[in-house]
Amino acid sequence: MSAGALDPNDPRQYDELADTWWEPRGPLAMLAWIARARAALVPPTEQPGAVLVDLACGGGLLAPHLQGKGYRHLGLDLTFSALERAAAHEVVVAQADVGSLPLPDGCADVVCAGEILEHVEDLPGTVAEACRVLRPGGVVVLDTIAATLRARLIVIELAERLPGVAPKGIHDPRLLVDRDLLVRSFAEHGVTLRLSGLRPSVPHLARWLLGGPGPVPMRVVRSTGILFQAVGQKRR
Template identity: 65%
Template sequence: MARARNDPAQYDDLAGQWWHPRGPFAMLHWLAAARGALVPPPAREGAVLVDLGCGAGLLAPHVRGYRHIGVDLTASALAQAARHGVVAVRGDVSAVPLADGCADVVAAGEILEHVPDLPAVVGEACRLLRPGGLLVIDTIAATALGRFVAVTLAERVPGGAPPGIHDPALFVDREELVRECARHGVALRLRGIRPSVPGLVRWLARRGESVAMVPVPTTAVLFQGVGRRG
């Protein structure tokens, strides 16, 4: 069935593909590993990580030691996340059904480019953080280059985005993101990332199971953000 761009029902259509390392969500695995690398080991017993837009729990193998709570709207994805040790909470990331200051870490990976109200979601992510808590994000920049790479190109190559999964009108204004985080007491630092070219060549040749994400000097396509709540 043809669906509108960014229709959440697409995740039900693709429910059986989440954990296939060569399926349509392959790059989400690579990004989850890169996101997890930004999360330090828990500093206290019972530390909580809230994973906004957790999908099927792809971050779980990369963040050991936390009580990992995943928030998502898609029930079929949450069922898979729960099988990977994630405490599944069905909810909207713009109105998260969790208490203020409950999280040592909030991860928002590949979700901000899907939401119509960026300030609301950023406000929720920051609200969940304890003082000193860490916010980790990755998303797609609202630039002509970002639209070309993430939609025009990525929807046509192996390992790229499933066709129609993104609406480029929702890609993230970097200045707005940093400003909204600062408004809530989080000084966010950004850096660009992309797949390693040698790793991607090996993966395409079926000589590797994953591809490392590496830093780049520009944030104009894919970028990560890290900041602590003051």
């Protein structure tokens, strides 16, 4: 699937992709594999009414992996067609820009930011909003793409040419995430992030690209230079 006439990173691309969010072999398939790995970092809760805010929830791919963890799942996204898909998977949805969240301070027990930070123009501002809505003691879980030459080559030049791994034109290389800035921005708001690298299992990915079964498991790796995830707790 190509972005057609839209600029790189234009969120209207997700309208063109709207019917593919949940397709196991569609152009957004890899997001589902990453969502599973993200959910593994979300601690279960027994606190009644605990809220997980899913920033840029897209089609709600995190939802099945949160089942049994005890949260109300609130998903925010710019793209209405994505929110419709998320709502069909029991996500409570609202249309919003992650740079200006229509939520009160400290309302979230967990904030997830899956595959969104590499799409925002104002990284420190988005981090500030995520930390504002997170309660003291709350947990942030994120995954994103590092601002490195390797990431640019693999995620944009290579992956956007492989069917199912990333749609062509979805990323703007300018916005890939500076890890030092990310860590510093969270630290300014009382969150110490712990980063780890993430990549698809190579044999499973190769089989999947040749038509074999999914989902492709994600492996945690030492290098955070391409795709990485991070977890942190806000100071009490």
